[in-house]
Amino acid sequence: MRIAVSAYPPSNGTPVPADQLAAPFGAGRGGRLEESGAGLVQPTDWRRHGATALRYRWWILGLAALGTLGGTAAGRLLPPRYQVQATIWIQSSEPRGGTSRGPIGANQLFESYAWGELLKSYVVLDEVARERRLYLAPQHGWAGAFAGFTVSDTYRPGRYRVVVDGTGRNFRLAGAGGEGLQEGAIGDSVGAALGFRWVPTAAVLPAGSDLTFTVRPLRDAARQLGNALTVTMDQGGNFLRVGLTGADPAHTAATVNAVAQRSVAVGAELKRAKLNQLGKLLDEQRQSARENLQRAESALEQLQVTVGPDLGAAPVPPGGGPPLGTLLGPKLEQEQLRRDRDAIEQVLVQMRDSGGSPDGLAFIGAVQRSPDVSQALRELTTKQAERRALASKYTDDHPAVQRLIGEIELLERGTVPTLAQSLIDELTARERVLAPQVAAADRDLRRIPQRAIEEARRRRDVDLATNLYTSVQQRYDEARLAEASSVADVRILDAAVPPQESLGNSTLRFIVLGLAAGLGLGLVGAVVGDRLDPRMRYPEQVTRQMGLPILGVLPHVKDRGAGPNDEHVIHVIEAMRSVRLSLIHFYGGNGPVVVTVTSPGIGDGKSFLSANLALACAEAGQPTLLIDGDARRGGLHRALRRPRKPGLTDCLAGAAPLEGVTQTTMYPCLDFIGAGSRFRDSPELLGSPAMVELLERVRSQYRVVLVDSPPLGSGVDPYTLGTLTGNLLLVLRTGTTNLALARTKLTVLDHLPIRLLGVVLNDVRPGGMYRYYSYLSGYATTNEREGYAVAGRQARGVL
Template sequence: MNIQASRFGSESGPSDQPPQGGGNPLGVQAGQPGEGDGPSIVQHYLRIAQRWRWLILGSIAACVALGLVATLLMTPQYTATATIEISREGSQVTNFEGVEREVSISDQEFYQTQYGLLRARTLAERVAGQLGLIDNPEFFASYGVEGGDDPAFALDNGRYTAQGRQDRQRIAGEILLANISVAPARLSRLVDISFTGPDPAFAARVSNSWAENFIQSNLERKVQATSYGREQLQAQLADYKERLDESQRQLVTYASSEEIINLPAQPGADGRTQERSIVADDLAALNAALTEATADRIQAEARARQAGGGSSSTESLSNPAINNLREKRADLAGQYELLMVRFEPGYPQARALQSQIDELDRAIAREEARVSGSLQGDYRAALEREQTLQARVNRLKADYLDLRRRSIQYNIYQQEVDTNRALYDGLLQRFKEIGVAGGVGVNNVSIIDPADVPQAPSSPNLLMNVLLSLIVGAGIGAALAFLLEQIDEAITDPTEVRRKLGLPLLGTIPTVAEGRPDEALLDRKSSLVDAYLAAFTNLGFTTEHGVPRSFAVTSTRPAEGKSTSSLALATTLARAGKSVILVDGDMRSPSVHQLGGVDHDRGLSNFLAGDDEIETMTFPMTHLGFTAMSAGPIPPNAAELLTGNRLDLLMRRLLEMYDHVVIDSPPVMGLADAPLIATHVEGVLYVVESHNIRAGLVKNAIGRLNSANIRIFGALLTKFEAKKSAYGYSYGYEYGYSYGKEDEGKSGKAKA
């Protein structure tokens, strides 16, 4: 206290005029949550859960109880499972390209179709018919189907009549479909077919029958598709056979009329056999002969030209007769040259030799002429043959061009014949394959594991139901808690003062046990004194000169703790060494005089009515250390007294006599007193009762003060119970107000 007294004793003096405006420089109280230090979203939901924990726990308990009761009352259900394998296609024993087919992404469409067929209504009705469920009253009774007035379930000697069999079959199929499940195994071709029912043996029979009937229906669909395909192909074969015959007749007729004669040829590189015409063959043969004749003519011409050179020609040099003659001439010439060495040309023997040589020269010339004539004859024969062949080739070319012109339409008819033949052959081959495949009957669905009779029920699962009940109960409880939290406008936590009201929090005042507030203030170690001391400390930061010289304490409605707060703040100021007067400004419901043990015959109302004897209107609060002024006699209309200038005169005189003036103001809502009083003080300290007043009502009251341009220093949150607020524990309110009490009690016991 001495520290606080020295601190506030050095502060500047009061201002004659109270400041106007709603501004507030106050920071948030140290150690308490402020606007910027509010809880995170997780803490916010934890606070809601802790506040409504009993509601959430009750919801969980109720749901768990309901879950237990429902589980115990449920009829045990048994699940039997049969596993089948669905291949993309059956083994194609007639397909020579391969037996197995590679799986691709597009096969998903096939498998989804198969899963849909496993859940088909027709399959369910087929199973119901095979198991005899359509005419079984016990089956319908076990699944809660009561016939009533339905003629389909009319009994005749304990049996159903035949008239409603179709309706019963439909209903039986719906019952089976409602209890069957098809579960494909991931990344495999296996499918589990499970049936759930109250009878384990019946569940196994249904699962196995479902798998068997699916296989049979699959085979029947293939047979039906094969039969339909054969009929369609047979009709198409007849149609294409007629087209082929017609096109062939048209081709033969045109070839006869145009005299187009083609011969069969060997198959080509593409395996196709093409016809060839006689003209083409003749032209090819004559063209080859012409080429050969031309070569012969060129060769004969070359030999004839060489023969024109005389003895230098190749033919002359290679002729044996000419060569013999030349050899004889050479011998005679040699002999002649020897004679000339010794004799003259006129020598008889020399003339005889010269005569023989001349005869041989004439023989050689005759022989060379004969050879040259033979070569010229060969050349002329070759040339004539070449010219003859050339003429025939030219005629055949004209004939071939004419044939090509006439073969255009022929080729069109021929292509039509080829096309019709190819279509007919393809359909015929397909027709044969369908016939063979239909006879083989290979199925692509097989049973891997038949269903066994289950030994233990699959439901109800007690642990799972309890866990589900816990989750549902927690969800319902959380939803209710969140809904109530949104509906509840009560201010339960200190952090909500700034967030909901826009006011800084000066202090959080805990609720106290029953008794007079002045008696609680006498215990300086009580939590109430500690709380108001913290509020008093924060109040010192609201103005530049410290604690306001004059301020009013008001609230939204009565009984929120404003009178106790006024008394406590006046007591705290007095203990800080200040001279303080507490004025009871509530002239409608006065209460300060009761704490002083006096009556209110003289007080504020007397001064406002014109009486200037202030000393007779005050009384000392000796046990708390300050002076108080009662409200005085209750006037007929307190607001009229407050509208004059007497209250302003009173405030000036009191501030001359005391360091601080604290006014216990009336509530704001419904009255004009509080705004009138607040205009004559520096500001207002607003009291908000926690857990018991709606924030909207408080905001309306604060709005009235703001509209009158009244300065509000901050708010006091009174009657706070930390146990009702999760933030009370999180931010240490409970710990702060009880700090040292427990240790002191333990210490006292130890000393005792």
């Protein structure tokens, strides 16, 4: 919705097109302003929130008091809470570049932060919930009867009721709906078909007993325990603190200790499984290395059988010269480098094309001699063993397993291929370095028997295969030794102990929480209520949302009958002078000021403004005429103490002349025309040619003509009078006027030749958002001595 605001410049009475006016307070051209929130992000108005809190202060204080009482009651009625804590020591992990040939079992199973996730995993919590019977919730006062209650691996959760007959010999087990589930004699197993293991005696279930108990799913009990646990770790990652708060200190301490013990046991079990899987992987590599060694030895043996025994370990070529080892070394090394490079490239191609494993790299001599690639492969083997170990306890969706899968994927697809490609580049560079040496020895090598060269090559293959097998065998032995002598990476440093004192002063804590909750609820409710309040309360609602200027602000008057020396009356009179000044200069032009005064609804104070503004204009020496245009229920005659009829409607109906309805008042320069007799067709009279003629006649006689009209919501009368006068002054009352109604009624002005001059705010209380609209005390006007006064003027109050 848009509200049109036009204006006349103060220099003359010629209207200016609306699209050439500078709109107030950020409005668009033509003085139009969109409603609040239409594409504009308004900053938080803390002054408005403060005024809202002040207005709803009693509600806020009441809610704060209610919250305090609630906190006091909670602190007295709720049982005390006890907090227990256990500390778990975590072995520090070794750096990545540390010892790679030591026992694999010495490495840590998890990173430090992962132990907290393990502690809250269901493999730990499910067992603790079963051990501590956290799934059981007996009726208050009957905990002793369930001392031996346990459940099987599969049971039926629910709410149950046990009733013992008057003889104390028989019992009946029923479900939540009252359906019978079992009947038997005391001493029999109760709920065996439901998965319960409970054999209560007559001592714990006397005659006439009637009790209920709830058995929850084990996973729900474990989930609740995990949510209640507080797990923190120091910055170094060496100490894991497990805390729990409960009403029973002994039970809470036992639960925390059970969680700590179960997490340590699971950690040790997982580490043993990891070492076992690592041993299996190394055993597979050991078998492959043994087969590789056997193939190399068989090839050498076959050569010796085929061509006969070697004539010497280091024969000398004919004609003298370097021994065979010196000549053959570079060539054999070059060939070995080429074979290793080809083997590495083949493995990389298989990994890239078919997603193969990089395990084949471990049997290549160049890879064994490369510290970076060997370390990466050992780390990959360790991660794969850890994943296999965790797979026995967790699914692939568990965070620890997901983390290992990501690390293995990074090693297989990122780290190992990158390091292997770097190794290929190094081997290629080494081949280029050896090429000149091999070329220089080719002449002497041609004179050496080919059998000697081939035998030297195969002996070299045997040596490399032997070294590989020895290395893998050593790692395999170390892994088995580590599995046999493994110790857990974590251990309980401080067990939980039942405390003797509860958590501080719980009553005071509940009181503070209740007070804070009450205050917060009161403040939030006040802000929400203010946002939903349809009534006008703040000047920004007029200037920003409606796009209208404020011509004046009228303060609240406690007693309208008070004399001229009353402070509130003095402020009202001063405010009327301000409205008079703003109206005359905003109206503009040299002709008389003819304005219709109206408001959106009843009780906004339009008649109060009309009477006192007319009086203010008259006191300024301007001939003023006040017309009561509210022909339906006008009451200005009572404020001026003049008769209502004959009045305006009588003149318009031809029953009385204008001179006969124009009344003088007790105030100089102020004349008055009452509403006149009540007519059913008074709206037609207000729009008749007689009304036009009346306004034309009074324009030539008075400088100010104020027409008090009915409210905008009453009918067409205010629009008719506004069209005749051409100007409209709107009165809004803080805390009373409905802004939605005002905006709706003002949309009609877009289609009528009416200039909306501005708004006068009525009944404004001092302080808050309007504190800057008030007037300073001590500046009231007084007569210096008795008899000092302007001729024809007298002290007055408000009408």
